[in-house]
Amino acid sequence: MSNIEKKGNNLPEKKSKDIIDVVMNSIANQQNEGLIDLPKNYSLSNAFKSARLILSETLDRDKRPVLESCSKVSIANALLDMAIRGLNPSKSQCYFIPYKGKLQFHNSYFGALTIAKRDCDVKSVVVQIVRKGDEYETETDAKTGLRRLKTFNTSFENKSNDIIGTYCYVHFADGSFLFDDFTIEEIKTAWLQRPGGQLTDTHKKFESSMCKKTTINKMLKDVIKSSVDYTSNISIDSDTEDTDYEEIIQDANEVFEDEPKDEPKEEKEPVKDNNNPKPLFE
Numbered sequence: 001m002s003n004i005e006k007k008g009n010n011l012p013e014k015k016s017k018d019i020i021d022v023v024m025n026s027i028a029n030q031q032n033e034g035l036i037d038l039p040k041n042y043s044l045s046n047a048f049k050s051a052r053l054i055l056s057e058t059l060d061r062d063k064r065p066v067l068e069s070c071s072k073v074s075i076a077n078a079l080l081d082m083a084i085r086g087l088n089p090s091k092s093q094c095y096f097i098p099y100k101g102k103l104q105f106h107n108s109y110f111g112a113l114t115i116a117k118r119d120c121d122v123k124s125v126v127v128q129i130v131r132k133g134d135e136y137e138t139e140t141d142a143k144t145g146l147r148r149l150k151t152f153n154t155s156f157e158n159k160s161n162d163i164i165g166t167y168c169y170v171h172f173a174d175g176s177f178l179f180d181d182f183t184i185e186e187i188k189t190a191w192l193q194r195p196g197g198q199l200t201d202t203h204k205k206f207e208s209s210m211c212k213k214t215t216i217n218k219m220l221k222d223v224i225k226s227s228v229d230y231t232s233n234i235s236i237d238s239d240t241e242d243t244d245y246e247e248i249i250q251d252a253n254e255v256f257e258d259e260p261k262d263e264p265k266e267e268k269e270p271v272k273d274n275n276n277p278k279p280l281f282e
Contacts (some may be wrong), residue, residue: 046088096101
């Protein structure tokens with residue numbers, strides 16, 4: 001597993017509730033005002049309750065509570081990303097990773113499937129492991145230019161052979177599909193992009209399962225990004241005219257700004273925003 005660990009109940013609960021409640025209430029207010037659209041039937045309250053429980057028990061690699069060691073902006077950013085994508089950590093749809101003083105939000109395999117089926121008309125996803133000794137061949141449709149599976153034959157005896165790759169079909173409700181395949185080298189390269197840059201024991205012990213999950217995530221990434229309703233994948237750092245999302249992060253930072261340790265905090269003039277005169281937090 002990752003370097004995230006669980007801890008006891010000695011975390012100051014008030015601090016946990018402050019940052020999480022402020023972000024949740026801000027999102028709820030903007031949703032009521034029509035400034036944010038969350039996925040249909042998504043329970044913001046349930047998701048944030050799950051996030052609070054998980055984050056209050058999570059330690060970074062130095063055994064410090066992430067709600068203390070990670071910046072408040074990164075915590076707010078991760079929670080906002082969770083809400084906009086319409087995911088719930090209690091359903092294993094997403095997870096939080098502390099890394100270099102910041103809290104990172106990541107979709108899980110289940111989260112990618114949830115978004116794809118909910119927002120992109122994906123009907124099913126089929127992925128298969130290709131091992132050494134299997135008969136595997138693809139072909140290209142001359143009219144459409146799309147690749148597809150031509151032959152795949154395996155045997156029970158090959159199940160212990162080395163994995164050489166995967167292939168995957170994404171089937172849509174209208175009958176169309178996407179197909180692609182990946183070599184084991186491509187999959188392992190993707191694994192090394194994770195925080196820390198090293199393979200975990202899970203990757204080594206459950207290689208076939210991890211290969212399937214990585215393949216599905218890679219396939220669905222472009223499907224989700226190309227969906228008409230891109231609300232569930234808004235980037236906080238993107239340059240857009242609508243700054244409502246960025247204001248949630250900015251105001252959370254102002255409310256929970258860390259005090260300097262060695263010198264008193266300098267008083268600053270509040271920044272005025274003519275386009276949004278009404279403050280999010282009063």
